[in-house]
Amino acid sequence: MNNFSISSLKQLPIVMTSMSRWDGDFSSASWSLAKTFSRDQVVLYVDYPFTLLDYFRERKKKAIRLRKPALLWGKNNLKPLPEYGTYLYALTPPLMLPINWLPEGMIYGFLARWNDRRLAKSIKKGLKRLKLEDFIFFNSFNPLYLSQLPKNFKPRVIVYQSRDNIRALEPYLRKHGAGNEIKAIRNADISLATSRQLQEDLQILSKKNVAYFPNAADFNLFKSAYETKLSLPDDLQNIPSPIIGYTGNICHRQDYDLIAYICASNPEISLVLVGPRNHQGHTHIDLDKIPNLYFTGPKGIEQLPQYLAHFDLLILPFLCNEVTRSIYPLKINEYLASGKPIVATPFSEDIRSFYPLIRLENDPESFALAIKQELESDNPDKAEKRYVEASKNTWEGRVALFWKLLDQTFSL
The missing domain is CATH 3.40.50.2000 (Glycogen Phosphorylase B;)
Structure with a gap:
């Protein structure tokens, strides 16, 4: 790990992925964190990707209709959201291949890497449109994508945050998500868990340090x-x-x-x-x-x-x-x-x-x-x-805790 000053990292944009979309039906920790970070630095909040199957099943729903140009043609895929955060942008990635039904193996691995390259390319284009290049990658509980980064996708810092026990969730998520989460933790510079039990479990499974980073409120x-x-x-x-x-x-x-x-x-x-x-x-x-x-x-x-x-x-x-x-x-x-x-x-x-x-x-x-x-x-x-x-439990306080934990990690 390279040694960087926290003050220099605070100047970088944060690219945040999660399993929540910015205009979803209920509040999420990832969206709350993104809004708080964006008061002081650029945040590119990446929508949870829609697959081709999602598009055909849900094409009449409002969320799909609003995103159609971005999903199909890559147009209007970067949306500034000043009403939520001074430097906040939402990025809609293009449609992905629906591969979660496949068993673990060569075919799944090949197509997962294809999806990851497609998603990473979309993120890099979004950053380029903002005239930005270097960035912090913050994966806030989306182990289905970018748990292992493509070679040409090189953030300054890699953060992984776990917010739920994916090993006990529905079979769709845990099928590939459970293993991918451990890969994401092992590939990250710093890993976070929102509960004490999750912190303990993930440290045992990954054999890496995981910091306690509880949820908060606005x-x-x-x-x-x-x-x-x-x-x-x-x-x-x-x-x-x-x-x-x-x-x-x-x-x-x-x-x-x-x-x-x-x-x-x-x-x-x-x-x-x-x-x-x-x-x-x-x-x-x-x-x-x-x-x-x-x-x-x-x-x-x-x-x-x-x-x-x-x-x-x-x-x-x-x-x-x-x-x-x-x-x-x-x-x-x-x-x-x-x-x-x-x-x-x-x-x-x-x-x-x-x-x-x-x-x-x-x-x-x-x-x-x-x-x-x-x-x-x-x-x-x-x-x-x-x-x-x-x-005592605010998102502003959690952002301060994040920088403290990052400082401790880079000081080791």
Whole structure:
């Protein structure tokens, strides 16, 4: 590893890849980091690539239609986003070959390298249009692409960040992603993990040092739920109080038996889930038949404080399993910034570290009872303590931590 000063690295653009797109249905750590970095340096945020198969399946969806010239002809593929960050740009790569269905071997390896060269070429063209050449490559949990860089793709620094236990996720991701993640860590100058369990697991698997780099929150955005009187969102107008809320992806992480029990044992409350519904295949419960369970659909991150401000209590009803034991949930600090009481299952070491600021209960009966007790016992002093804790976990603080970790790495 070459020795560079941190001050010189802070002048370089950051090329960030992830499995999230800048205009996705819910907030992501990679997008939040990109926005924060871009206040002081150029950030090229690379959309998660669409494959040829994605294009034909989803060509009528808005995300594809907006990107069609870039996907098919490489036109208008670089989009400045000054409304999100002073020096922030989104890059739409061209269509990739759908190869994840292939078994590990020569054919998969050959086509994966072809995809990587195509993606790297697109990134280099984007940098050239900005009259930039040298860069930091920050792979924020996208091990399906560029886990091993093409020879002519030479960043000054290579960063890999893991944000989830890919070995416990759906078969599509772990099929090639699990092995590629270990390659990415071994090829990186510095590797980061967002949870203690993930850090420990990846160090054992890769036999390399992995730094702890937890998630945070856009405190300046979410504190408005605590500090300001925000208007009631239209889709909460006819929902009776008290309102229990959840924000985020509604997916494989949730305990749907617990959600159903909460609603059945607390018929006087309304449970509102804010986020995209991706629960199909993860529960046999017909959630739409639960009378006091409501869905708002996905909301932009800028809208979430308005919802948190009008929720009486917030929940994290996650399963306790191999997937969730490696999670430092992005939303915990968003929740805390609102000052509202929080009840969660004790799914990971990281979530347990927030006790006693939040209530932790494992079984449905205790969880449902905790909701009642926390609603009754909440007070301004408790709310302020939650708010203050969130103020310590900001993306600005995480960016400062990143440069500190990088400095330590280059000083070794």
